[in-house]
Amino acid sequence: MSTVLGMNQYGKAETRVVRIYRDTPMHEIRDLNVSTSLRGDFDRAHTIGDQSMIMPTDSQKNTAFAYAKTHGADSIEDYAIALGKRLVTATPAARQVRVRVQEYAWDRIGDHSFVRRGGGVRTCVVTITRGDARDEWDTQVLTGVEDLVVLNSTGSEFKGFLKDEYTTLPETDDRILATSLAATWRHTGTGVDWNRSYEAAVTTLLRTFAGTYSRALQETLYVMGVALLESQDALAEVRFSAPNKHHFLVDFSDFRVNGLTNDGEVFNAADRPCGLIEAQVIRDDAPTARDAWPAEPGFR
Numbered sequence: 001m002s003t004v005l006g007m008n009q010y011g012k013a014e015t016r017v018v019r020i021y022r023d024t025p026m027h028e029i030r031d032l033n034v035s036t037s038l039r040g041d042f043d044r045a046h047t048i049g050d051q052s053m054i055m056p057t058d059s060q061k062n063t064a065f066a067y068a069k070t071h072g073a074d075s076i077e078d079y080a081i082a083l084g085k086r087l088v089t090a091t092p093a094a095r096q097v098r099v100r101v102q103e104y105a106w107d108r109i110g111d112h113s114f115v116r117r118g119g120g121v122r123t124c125v126v127t128i129t130r131g132d133a134r135d136e137w138d139t140q141v142l143t144g145v146e147d148l149v150v151l152n153s154t155g156s157e158f159k160g161f162l163k164d165e166y167t168t169l170p171e172t173d174d175r176i177l178a179t180s181l182a183a184t185w186r187h188t189g190t191g192v193d194w195n196r197s198y199e200a201a202v203t204t205l206l207r208t209f210a211g212t213y214s215r216a217l218q219e220t221l222y223v224m225g226v227a228l229l230e231s232q233d234a235l236a237e238v239r240f241s242a243p244n245k246h247h248f249l250v251d252f253s254d255f256r257v258n259g260l261t262n263d264g265e266v267f268n269a270a271d272r273p274c275g276l277i278e279a280q281v282i283r284d285d286a287p288t289a290r291d292a293w294p295a296e297p298g299f300r
């Protein structure tokens with residue numbers, strides 16, 4: 001039996017590129033998922049382990065970041081064409097490149113604040129307990145929003161934190177703050193215009209996220225909780241679960257490209273792990289929650 005190498009291609013899949021345009025106080029965002037694949041004569045890499053014709057996938061990823069700085073402005077098509085031509089040009093053995101780009105759309109909620117388009121799933125959990133008398137019910141209503149993805153491209157710091165032998169995180173005065181917010185709030189009664197209350201709650205959460213300088217996501221959640229409870233008298237408490245979706249500034253300093261700087265413009269949107277910040281904000285005179293929260297282990 002003899003065997004030969006068949007079709008093959010290689011590249012970097014799903015480089016999560018976030019490009020911030022910050023030339024004016026009104027920032028713009030492009031949020032991309034970029035995959036590149038090179039095709040050509042890469043037989044020797046497969047058959048005899050010769051890497052001399054291989055442009056590393058790591059370099060392809062770096063090029064995707066660098067081109068977001070220099071070519072990311074207009075359309076994903078122009079960006080993909082420029083990136084693809086560069087990769088083929090830099091890789092003599094490549095005959096063809098395929099560049100796939102997905103762009104996530106964001107809507108503006110402030111000068112440097114955005115919410116992912118279409119985001120936010122409305123939820124409710126109702127718990128009804130039979131009372132002593134006929135037609136007597138104890139009704140507890142939780143309303144919430146999940147997957148509300150929000151991002152501030154500046155106005156966020158994280159510094160002054162506890163450090164030990166394992167701490168490597170640099171302090172920062174200016175970072176992206178992004179989270180996929182889950183918030184659940186408890187109503188004190190049922191005489192509520194639910195739709196109007198929900199819309200107002202989400203508006204308050206978004207407006208507060210956008211309008212609050214953040215020293216940590218913990219502080220931002222607390223301020224959002226206070227604002228929500230102050231905006232509607234009939235809310236007893238709110239609970240937040242907020243993954244800190246880390247955006248790492250891409251280090252261009254090792255690239256051998258003249259004049260390429262990264263002044264808070266190109267970020268790697270990390271997939272995982274994320275910080276997970278969770279907090280409850282409650283009125284001090286809130287009626288007891290009884291069984292409102294679906295907290296039995298293993299139950300929903």
Ligand SMILES: O=c1[nH]c(=O)c2[nH]c(=O)[nH]c2[nH]1
Pocket residue numbers: 158169215216217218244275277
């Ligand atoms: O807002 C933050 N809170 C933290 O507790 C934390 N920890 C961390 O590494 N980064 C951040 N950011």
